Amino acid sequence: MIALNDLARIDRAGLDALRGAYERVIASGWYVLGEEAATFERDFADYCGAAHCVGVANGTDALEIALRTAGILPGDKVVTTANAGMYATIAITACAAEPVFVDVDAVTMCMSVTSLKTALAQRPRAVIVTHLYGRLAAIEELVGVARAAGSVVIEDCPQAHGARLNGKHAGSFGDIGCFSFYPTKNLGALGDGGAIVANEKSFADRARQLRQYGWGRKYHCELPGxxxxxxxxxxxxxxxxKLGWLDRQNDARRSVARRYFEGIHNAHIATERRDAASDVVHLYIVRTPHRAQLARHLLDAGVQTDIHYPLPDHRQPMFANRFASTHLPVTEKLADEILTLPCHPALREEEIVHVIDACNRFKP
Ligand SMILES: Cc1ncc(COP(=O)(O)O)c(C=O)c1O
Structure with a gap:
């Protein structure tokens, strides 16, 4: 079976480097908020072109802490898209804020500028822009429009480490950037992890306090939340x-994507060119009106697939009928048609060829 990810495929030099790192931590006798976290925060901020980085436990916490850092209070409106796996929506509801769902652009599959403009009439305090599948949203335009309306912009970057546009990296366009280092991410830990990046020191200072009980100094809780x-x-x-491997691995993902785009020719499967610097191809998505059949066909051919994501946020059971009158035509259509193919940096040539051939043989 050609799996969506195969995280154990690490070469000897990589394994030795990881082993050296964890042996160093064991020997240090210091396991939380020490030298390694400080080094990572400094280097990851540099990598993103941000002034500050605050490490947190995971990407969902990063989003929730970012919202609290931005001063979001219960009942505040926060704009988000509904096709990105509920993470932003979970963070919004955890703050007892009100999600305002907007549609996505049919090409980028990220937030539509037109839909955002309409939603800004509701005077949201913040906008969460997700860079989905590794591809930057129309971030410069979205930030311009949101800021002009007085909204804070939080970038949701767990699928976009290293994606760049006009010399800037994902996470550095808006006010606060949020990252996850879940193992399958382009920059993945060997467990959970996350980070917040920001240029404004007051944001970083608040996030740093909020990640540790709201302490001002030890055992003195100053900030609520x-x-x-x-x-x-x-x-x-x-x-x-692994930060040192990121750019090379992103290049490897782009070349798998290029092979798929150039090799898959089937009138029933829509592929996309995904090799721009603004795209780090976290997930390679194809579209087909015959999704269940294609998934079955690929499984029979030994190719694992998945759907990212099958149920839009406004249709999740936890909301019952709360968003029954919300219609997001592009989001809803995409949810019925998208299928994720294996695309990771360690995918082998013969596996790429196998996936391409299997797609080309598909007949609904
Ligand atoms: C776009 C996006 N946002 C947020 C998250 C949440 O990150 P985590 O799983 O580390 O909480 C994820 C991934 O899981 C994600 O893909």
């Missing part, structure tokens, strides 16, 4: 190694 959400030393040490 604090919690424990820290990037541990073991994950930080592993990320310090």
């Amino acid at each position: 604090g919690r424990n959400s820290r990037l541990d030393e073991m994950q930080a040490a592993l990320l310090n190694v």
Whole structure:
């Protein structure tokens, strides 16, 4: 079976580097908020072109802490898209804020500028822009429009580490950038991890307090809304190694995507060119009106697929009928047609050829 991911495919040198990192942490006797986390925060901020980075426990915490950092209060409206796996929506509802769902653009599959403009009439306090599948949203335009309306912009970047446009990296366009280092991400830990990046020091300072009980100084809780959400030393040490691999691995993902785009020729499967610098191809998505049949055909051919994501946020059972009158035509159509093919940096030539051939043989 050709799997969507195969995280154990690491070469000898890579394994040695990771082993060296965790042995260093074990020997240090210091496991939470130490040298490794500080090094990672400094290097990841540099990598993103942001002034500050605050490590947290995972990407969902990063989003929730970012919202609290931006001063979002219960009942505040926060704009988000509904096709990105509920993570932003979970963070919004955790703050007792009100999600305002907007549609996505049919080409980028990320937030539509037109839909955002309409939603801004509701005077949202914040806008969460997700860079989905590795591709930057129309971020410069979205930031311009949101800021002009007085909204804070939070970039949801767990699928876009290293995506860049006009010399800037994902996470550095808006006010706050949020990252996950879940193992399958382009920059993945060997467990959970996350980070917030920001240029404004006051945002970073607040996030730093909120990730540790709201402490001003030890055992003195100053900020309400604090919690424990820290990037541990073991994950930080592993990320310090893996950050050095990120650009090369993103290039490898782009070349798999290029092979798929050039090799898959089937009138029933729509592919996309995905090799721009603004795209780090976290997931390679194809579209077909015959999705269930294609997934079955690929499974029979030994190719694993998945759907990212099958049920839009406004249709999730937890909301019952709360968003029954919300219609997002592009989001809803995409949810019925998208299928994810295996695309990771360690995919082998013969596996790429096998996936292409299997797609080309598909007849609904
Ligand atoms: C776009 C996006 N946002 C947020 C998250 C949440 O990150 P985590 O799983 O680390 O909480 C994820 C991934 O899981 C994601 O893909």
